[in-house]
Amino acid sequence: MTLILSNEDVNDLLTMPDCIDALEVAYRELALGNGVNRRRSDSVVQGSMQDTFYSLKSMDGIVPKFGVSAVRINSDIVSWPVRDGTIRREKVPAAPGKRWVGLVLLFSTETGEPLAIFPDGYLQRLRVGAANGLAAKYLARKDAKIVALLGSGWQASGQAMAI
Numbered sequence: 001m002t003l004i005l006s007n008e009d010v011n012d013l014l015t016m017p018d019c020i021d022a023l024e025v026a027y028r029e030l031a032l033g034n035g036v037n038r039r040r041s042d043s044v045v046q047g048s049m050q051d052t053f054y055s056l057k058s059m060d061g062i063v064p065k066f067g068v069s070a071v072r073i074n075s076d077i078v079s080w081p082v083r084d085g086t087i088r089r090e091k092v093p094a095a096p097g098k099r100w101v102g103l104v105l106l107f108s109t110e111t112g113e114p115l116a117i118f119p120d121g122y123l124q125r126l127r128v129g130a131a132n133g134l135a136a137k138y139l140a141r142k143d144a145k146i147v148a149l150l151g152s153g154w155q156a157s158g159q160a161m162a163i
Helices: 008-011 018-031 121-139 152-163
Strands: 036-046 055-065 066-079 091-093 099-108 116-118
Touching: 008 018, 008 055, 008 116, 008 121, 018 055, 099 121, 116 121, 121 152
Parallel strands: none
Antiparallel strands: 036 055, 055 066, 066 091, 066 099, 099 116
């Protein structure tokens, strides 16, 4: 039976240490040629709101050691406003409740069945933070005691947790 999870479920079930451990295995499997991933694919068309575009983004990967494959899909409304003289890409929270829309679909590599469907919000924050936590683990000097964190948004808390 396919699990339907919420962001809160993901937040309650997956810890940063668990995410770091899983990502380390996944990266090792990729390096050994056992795991695979596909480059991100972006399809963009003119949006229905003024100065916006609709973007459908997808990426996927398989880690046979875990017996799973995953597809991440984002359905975004984006704009490129000028802020302080710089063009920035901004996602517009246009879904009801001022939300962004991203989903992860997890499949069994043994049976092909869908194992879970859940929003990508909390998981993405953990994954990005875990990747940088691994970078710090292997690339920082052993005697390092200070870290610099630029920014204070949603992703920043994941970076701080991972370090």
